[in-house]
Amino acid sequence: MNTTKRLLLASIVIALCAGCSPNNASSTATIKAVYTVDDAKAFLQKVDTDITRLNKPAAHAAWAYATNINYDNAQVDAYLGEQLSVMWANYAVEAAKFNDVNVDADTRRKLNLLKSGLEIAPPSDPAKAERLATIGSNLAGMYGAGKYCRTESECFSLVEMSAEMAVSRDPALMLEFWEGWRKVSVPMKEIFIEQVSIANEGAKELGYANTSELWRTKYDMPAQEFPKELDRLWGQIQPFYESLHCHVRAELSDYYGEDIVPLDKPIPAHLLGNMWAQSWGNIYDIVKPQQEMNVPDVTKALAEQDYDEIKMVKQAENFFSSLGFDPLPDTFYERSMFQKPQDREVQCHASAWNVDEKDDLRIKMCIQKTGEEFNVIHHELGHNYYQRAYKDQPMLYRGSANSGFHEAIGDTIALSITPTYLQQIGLIDQIPDESNDIGMLLKVALDKIAFIPFGLLVDQWRWQVLAGDITPEQYNTLWWQLREKYQGVAAPVARSIDAFDPGAKYHVPANVSYTRYFLAHILQFQFHKALCDIAGSEEALHRCSIYGSKKAGEALNNMLEMGKSRPWQEAMTTLTGSPNMDASTIQAYFAPLKEWLDKQNEERNCGW
Numbered sequence: 170m171n172t173t174k175r176l177l178l179a180s181i182v183i184a185l186c187a188g189c190s191p192n193n194a195s196s197t198a199t200i201k202a203v204y205t206v207d208d209a210k211a212f213l214q215k216v217d218t219d220i221t222r223l224n225k226p227a228a229h230a231a232w233a234y235a236t237n238i239n240y241d242n243a244q245v246d247a248y249l250g251e252q253l254s255v256m257w258a259n260y261a262v263e264a265a266k267f268n269d270v271n272v273d274a275d276t277r278r279k280l281n282l283l284k285s286g287l288e289i290a291p292p293s294d295p296a297k298a299e300r301l302a303t304i305g306s307n308l309a310g311m312y313g314a315g316k317y318c319r320t321e322s323e324c325f326s327l328v329e330m331s332a333e334m335a336v337s338r339d340p341a342l343m344l345e346f347w348e349g350w351r352k353v354s355v356p357m358k359e360i361f362i363e364q365v366s367i368a369n370e371g372a373k374e375l376g377y378a379n380t381s382e383l384w385r386t387k388y389d390m391p392a393q394e395f396p397k398e399l400d401r402l403w404g405q406i407q408p409f410y411e412s413l414h415c416h417v418r419a420e421l422s423d424y425y426g427e428d429i430v431p432l433d434k435p436i437p438a439h440l441l442g443n444m445w446a447q448s449w450g451n452i453y454d455i456v457k458p459q460q461e462m463n464v465p466d467v468t469k470a471l472a473e474q475d476y477d478e479i480k481m482v483k484q485a486e487n488f489f490s491s492l493g494f495d496p497l498p499d500t501f502y503e504r505s506m507f508q509k510p511q512d513r514e515v516q517c518h519a520s521a522w523n524v525d526e527k528d529d530l531r532i533k534m535c536i537q538k539t540g541e542e543f544n545v546i547h548h549e550l551g552h553n554y555y556q557r558a559y560k561d562q563p564m565l566y567r568g569s570a571n572s573g574f575h576e577a578i579g580d581t582i583a584l585s586i587t588p589t590y591l592q593q594i595g596l597i598d599q600i601p602d603e604s605n606d607i608g609m610l611l612k613v614a615l616d617k618i619a620f621i622p623f624g625l626l627v628d629q630w631r632w633q634v635l636a637g638d639i640t641p642e643q644y645n646t647l648w649w650q651l652r653e654k655y656q657g658v659a660a661p662v663a664r665s666i667d668a669f670d671p672g673a674k675y676h677v678p679a680n681v682s683y684t685r686y687f688l689a690h691i692l693q694f695q696f697h698k699a700l701c702d703i704a705g706s707e708e709a710l711h712r713c714s715i716y717g718s719k720k721a722g723e724a725l726n727n728m729l730e731m732g733k734s735r736p737w738q739e740a741m742t743t744l745t746g747s748p749n750m751d752a753s754t755i756q757a758y759f760a761p762l763k764e765w766l767d768k769q770n771e772e773r774n775c776g777w
């Protein structure tokens with residue numbers, strides 16, 4: 170359910186400049202320029218100034234397009250996005266001339282961040298760079314404007330179908346929408362293949378083997394080590410995930426019948442209450458404990474108290490204010506998009522922006538008045554407060570310590586949306602006693618633990634695709650192999666030869682790397698624990714809310730304002746006291762639920 174994108178630069182990034190590949194700098198044997206530390210610093214200053222200047226109109230254009238999808242806005246967005254990525258790419262290649270200069274650590278870090286900063290690298294051939302930008306814009310547009318039409322006159326948007334799949338218990342209808350949405354991505358495949366090919370040319374010009382290596386190089390550790398680190402973390406969570414999967418499959422089988430949900434096979438992907446089966450909170454009523462659990466119904470409470478979209482946002486802002494953060498600027502409320510407009514196509518996918526990289530903070534959402542969306546708003550504002558905290562850093566340091574941090578901050582705050590907090594803000598009257606915790610923990614696990622293997626596999630797929638390890642004919646097959654291996658879910662119907670199911674997930678056509686969400690799901694529990702300790706909470710981890718703790722807010726801000734000025738391990742240490750990511754906090758948070766699940770599963774055959 171956590172599907173958000175931070176759009177700092179246009180989501181395009183990397184290399185360009187014919188004849189000046191990193192290796193060329195030393196090939197001019199006769200007149201080799203000698204660069205100094207001061208040259209490197211002056212170069213970085215120029216990079217900072219130039220990119221900051223161009224980033225602003227590019228961000229305005231990206232916003233205009235995302236909130237009003239039409240031909241003209243697409244042109245302007247693609248043009249400025251291309252200018253920005255070409256500029257970045259040129260500078261990234263030029264940075265290589267300082268490879269042999271003995272610069273200080275800070276200057277070296279900036280040069281490295283410049284080199285690896287883009288996600289998609291335009292090649293030096295201007296025609297190819299332009300084509301790459303057009304493809305990016307077209308893919309985003311196809312996704313944003315995509316809809317499924319049952320008949321010529323009866324069409325459904327993704328928002329409408331998602332809302333229906335959240336509550337429907339009719340397998341035929343869910344299957345229709347599941348298949349219908351995946352027709353949107355079929356025509357994406359051809360230009361996606363072209364995009365991969367052009368982007369890899371750009372990555373090579375920067376000195377990377379391919380875009381896959383470029384993506385894995387951004388984590389303050391060797392690119393080949395990074396996947397192993399993710400495997401280690403997944404290994405910590407896997408037993409718990411398998412317990413959850415076992416219980417959910419058994420209950421779904423009870424509900425729909427063994428012919429629809431066989432007990433020894435992966436779960437059909439259309440029955441989990443979510444278009445991508447990535448989070449399962451919407452089927453809580455099917456899998457919940459038999460014993461009556463008093464779990465606060467936030468959706469109902471919001472309706473009863475006449476919360477509209479603005480009031481939901483103000484309440485989320487209030488949480489951050491209670492931690493000591495300054496209020497959001499007036500322009501946030503003037504310029505944000507909170508509701509789906511009636512008169513035009515927009516990208517409803519929730520995102521948070523800092524358009525001028527100073528104070529022009531905004532969110533873009535099509536808010537639905539539900540408890541889930543109330544959480545998403547907290548999540549998006551987490552991005553905004555992070556963006557504001559590091560706004561005074563140099564341009565190359567304005568960003569997430571590693572890609573997971575940005576996604577984790579808002580979710581960390583949302584973990585504090587406990588019954589205690591809901592009572593404090595008047596949304597519920599009474600705090601349910603601890604005997605109800607299994608219900609609450611199961612709900613959180615359905616959203617967050619169910620998500621973790623999905624968060625891992627999207628880039629497992631892309632790393633292989635971007636590295637050229639598989640052919641386009643294998644794209645969809647590999648996708649479903651990974652879905653089955655990690656998630657234990659399967660396509661409910663055989664997929665046709667031209668299907669491109671990964672493209673039905675926003676981050677693939679939008680070219681946003683996905684590992685950030687996997688990392689965020691680990692990090693948020695570590696951050697939550699650290700902040701609860703700082704706030705002096707004596708409650709169990711899953712009952713702790715840091716609402717109102719200025720001390721916790723200060724500790725959080727100390728990490729946020731670092732941006733990426735230091736390796737993420739140091740940012741991590743600033744808040745948690747440890748440089749390591751560690752999923753054992755998840756085990757601690759969900760300990761009572763694991764015990765309960767194991768008991769439910771005693772007589773069941775688990776696995777798939």
Ligand SMILES: [Zn+2]
Pocket residue numbers: 172173174175548549552575576
């Ligand atoms: Zn996000």
